[in-house]
Amino acid sequence: MPHEIDSANLLERAEQLVQLALKAGAEKADAVVVRSRSKGVSVRLGKVESTEASESDDFSLRVFIGRQVASVSANPGFDLTALAERAVAMAKVSPEDPYAGLADESDLAREIADLELYDPTDVSSDSLRESALAMEDAARSVAGVSNSLGAGASAGMGGLVLVTSHGFSGSYAGSRFSRSVGVIAGEGTKMERDHDFDSRLYFAELDSPEEIGRRAAERAIRRLNPRQVPTASNLTVVFDPRVARGFVGTIAGAINGASVARKTSFLRDRMGQQVLKAGLNITDDPLKVRGSSSRPFDGEGIVGKPLTMIEDGVLKHWFLSSSTARELGLRTNGRGVRGGTAVSPSSTNLALEPGDISPEDLIRNVGTGLYITDMIGQGVDMITGEYSRGASGFWIENGELTYPVSEITVASNLKDMFMRITVANDIDRKFGVAAPTLAIEGMTLAGL
Incomplete structure (x- = not known):
């Protein structure tokens, strides 16, 4: 781990799946492959509790017949033809969705930027174990810490492949390395717990195990x-x-187009109005180089531009995917995210400035x-x-x-x-x- 995503092979399979769907009777289709690889080690009180590793390639196919839509998913080894035919058969008996459809062709990404999201550093299970033990040791060595909730270290990667029937074909991969530890301070009924962690795209940028452990201990002791x-x-x-x-995440939920369309946001009627204190700005940048939540294109093949969602306290944008934008009479801003077989809007690198x-x-x-x-x-x-x-x-x-x-x-x-x-x-x-x-x-x- 991590292994570079085999984009050529996955793109080929996704393209085959789209073509088979069209052959089976779909008018439009897109295929997505989500690849993930991860391994992690958890320890407690100086002993390894678990060592885990996982690999998956999850395929999803969406097909459209007019405004009828169906989605199916499968693991590797499935029959491409059978999957495509099943999806088309499901679409034919599905109710119409007036907002369903692929992204407008004019919005599709023509170039895919390199945002430096992937670090090929291969971290061994032994190294993960040593990091976890070092974190716990550093935390437990601080006077006042009485017990451990455990420590863990992990390394992983995720990749996305997307092919559409109207001309988009692309992929990207991102790595993720993390460390965390939790401890208990005090004794008996006066115990307090706390934790600390770090998570980065690049392994060399992680805070040291000793620093994370010390911070966790100090946080717990301060609570006594x-x-x-x-x-x-x-x-x-x-x-x-x-x-x-977390509070900024609440703001993001209030300006999510899906919540606005469902009328479940208290800001649903406030576009263009002041919703934050004057002088405050909330930005969202999917194209930040080495950004934790960056992506060169969204789940529909659209490049999302950096936006000031709330500017000088005034609400300027919703987070939008294509279907949500259609429902609101707007144009997508490239915030569509794949979740299983669905596409819904979400923030990327969000900041309260x-x-x-x-x-x-x-x-x-x-x-x-x-x-x-x-x-x-x-x-x-x-x-x-x-x-x-x-x-x-x-x-x-x-x-x-x-x-x-x-x-x-x-x-x-x-x-x-x-x-x-x-x-x-x-x-x-x-x-x-x-x-x-x-x-x-x-x-x-x-x-x-």
């Missing part, structure tokens, strides 16, 4: 002896970057408030925007982090929260969703 705080209203809450990334203030100054300006390091449960109603989630973190007093707090709930409405965000300058763009430390004013805290 938490207190509860009184219920409060109109409180400023600060999200550390790990939590802020940073501000000018340091996280230390941001916290100092809060005075009294809450700094959240972890959130529990879902508690988000995307139709109304109501937001209520369990949280833990640290109390802010006189502009400084003081004691740990837990067993609290923070609540507000996303419409209000979006208009009260202040962002720091500490963004880390190594993940597919990037966000700096951010503060949100006017939240309610349910505590004692």
Whole structure:
């Protein structure tokens, strides 16, 4: 692992599958092959718990007869002709979908950029085991750590091959290397747990096992002896970057075209209006070189251009695939993602762009408030925007982090929260969703 994707062979099979579908009676068709290779090692308390390896090539075929559509999938070794004929037979008895169809031919990628997504470094199982053990050893060596939740290291690759009946043929591959460890600090009823991790496209860019282990231990120890705080209203809450990334993911869900079409987003009627605090920008860039979620073309063969989804607080774009765009009377922006046999819109390298203030100054300006390091449960109603989630973190007093707090709930409405965000300058763009430390004013805290 990873092995370079055998694009020529897979492209040939996908092309055969499309031609057989047309021969069987389809008017249009596309075929996708998703290739994955991975191996990983997990350890706990100095012993290997599992060593895993997997390989798969998953074929999917979509066929269209007018507005009737059917999709089938299979593993390697299937009969190409039989699969194509089955898909066409299914399409003939399927109800019409007014928005179904391939992407417009004029939108298809003519060139496929090299985004440097693939690192051919072959990491052995022995090396993965050594990394996992080193992470755990580093974490357990920190005074105050009492137990281990385990550590793991993995290496893998994924590849996509796409062929359509109207002229697109392409493939790309990406690698992925990751390390993670979780530990417990304290004893008895006063135990606290936490974790740390890193994930990169290039093996040499991974944080060292020792650094990851140390960070996990320090996070767990900082949480010891938490207190509860009184219920409060109109409180400023600060999200550390790990939590802020999840919050930005919530924003992405609210501007996903599929949610808008289903009327399950509270922002569905807000295109062209201010939805975030003035000065805030959310960008999405599928063409970032070595980007964690980059792709030279989407699941329909379209090059997605970098977009500012929300500019100066104003909503400018939905995430769109072809079918979702048709339903909304718009044009796709190349955000279609294959999920099994379906295509749905999704973000790529998404970022809430940073501000000018340091996280230390941001916290100092809060005075009294809450700094959240972890959130529990879902508690988000995307139709109304109501937001209520369990949280833990640290109390802010006189502009400084003081004691740990837990067993609290923070609540507000996303419409209000979006208009009260202040962002720091500490963004880390190594993940597919990037966000700096951010503060949100006017939240309610349910505590004692």
